[in-house]
C-alpha cells in the first residue's frame with residue numbers, strides 16, 4: 001500500500017513506536033556512516049549548522065527522471081547540509097555552505113502541504129539523511145493534515161541501516177547514489193570512510209524490501225532506483241559500480257547520470273567533461289551485461 005504513511009497514521013501503536021525510534025536516532029546520531037553518536041538536541045554535527053530542519057528550497061522540479069517529474073513536476077525539498085563533503089558537489093552552496101532557512105516541524109509540515117497544493121506528483125526529499133527523524137515527524141503531521149502523495153528519498157547512499165530502519169516505514173521510492181566502490185576514492189573525493197560497505201548494505205536492504213518497482217501511468221509509486229553520476233576523471237569507477245550492481249541483482253533499476261560539471265573545489269578544472277562517446281560506451285557495457293532497467297540521459 002502506498003503512500004506508506006497513509007496506513008501508518010491509522011496504526012497508533014506502530015506510529016508511537018516509530019516516534020520513539022526517531023527520538024533515539026536523534027539523541028545518539030548514527031544516521032550516516034560518520035556515526036558521530038552525538039545528541040542532536042544538544043550539538044550540531046559536521047553535516048549541518050542547525051539543530052532544526054533546514055531547507056534551501058521547496059520547488060516544483062521538472063528536471064528529474066520522467067517517472068519522477070512526470071508532466072506536473074516533482075515536489076523537491078532541497079535540505080541544507082550533507083554528511084558528505086564531495087569536492088565536486090554540484091549543489092555546494094546548499095550542501096557545504098549550509099544556505100537555507102531553519103524550520104520548526106510545524107513550519108516544515110505547512111510547506112509540504114503547500115507543495116502538494118501545487119499539483120506535484122510526489123514529495124522528493126533531496127539529501128535528508130542527516131535529518132530523517134525530524135523529516136519523519138513532519139511527514140506524519142502533514143499526513144494528518146491531508147498529505148497523500150508518495151515520498152521519494154534521494155540520498156548519497158551513505159545512510160546506515162539504523163537510519164533505514166526508520167526510512168523503510170515511510171519512504172515509498174528510494175533514490176540512493178552508488179558513488180564509488182573503492183573506499184579510497186570515497187575518502188579522496190568525499191572525505192568519508194567505509195562508504196562501500198555502508199552503501200552496499202543499504203542497497204541490498206532496500207532491494208530486499210522492494211524486489212520490483214511499481215509504476216502507475218508511467219509514474220513510479222514504489223521501489224528502488226539507483227543513481228550513479230559518471231565522473232569523467234574516474235571512468236573505471238563507473239564500470240566497477242556497474243559490475244557490483246549486476247552482481248547484487250541485475251534487475252535493479254539504474255539511472256546513469258552524465259551531467260557532471262566541475263564545481264566547488266574542482267571549479268577550476270574546466271576541461272572536465274564527460275564526452276558522449278564515453279557515455280555511450282558505458283551504456284553499451286550495461287546492455288551487453290543484460291542489465292535492462294536503465295534510465296539514461298539525453299545529451
Ligand code: SF4
Pocket residue numbers: 029030031032033034035036037038044045046047048083129130131
Ligand atoms: S548525520 Fe552523520 S555527520 Fe551528521 S551528526 Fe549524524 S552521524 Fe554525524
